[in-house]
Amino acid sequence: MSKIKYYIGEIDTYFGESSVTTTIRFKTDIDPNEYLYRIASDFWGDPHEERDGLFDFGDKSACGGRWQEVDAKVFDALHILAELTHGEQP
Numbered sequence: 001m002s003k004i005k006y007y008i009g010e011i012d013t014y015f016g017e018s019s020v021t022t023t024i025r026f027k028t029d030i031d032p033n034e035y036l037y038r039i040a041s042d043f044w045g046d047p048h049e050e051r052d053g054l055f056d057f058g059d060k061s062a063c064g065g066r067w068q069e070v071d072a073k074v075f076d077a078l079h080i081l082a083e084l085t086h087g088e089q090p
Contacts, residue, residue, distance in 0.1 A: 010067070013062045023081055
């Protein structure tokens with residue numbers, strides 16, 4: 001049985017030469033890199049194909065970025081950050 005862990009992570013979005021980073025919080029029992037990958041795949045709409053490590057959404061592309069594990073108390077205190085889930089994850 002896997003144990004849920006709590007994270008703060010980033011989704012990087014590229015608009016040509018410019019980029020922005022969106023900070024999120026998430027909880028999962030799988031590898032956090034894989035979880036961010038899944039979130040990035042449909043961050044800007046319907047799931048898109050990966051190309052060169054980025055998910056192409058036409059006028060922009062996205063990928064998972066950095067992450068840091070936090071404890072449940074810190075996770076719950078960070079109400080200003082959006083909590084994103086993917087698929088069956090809580």
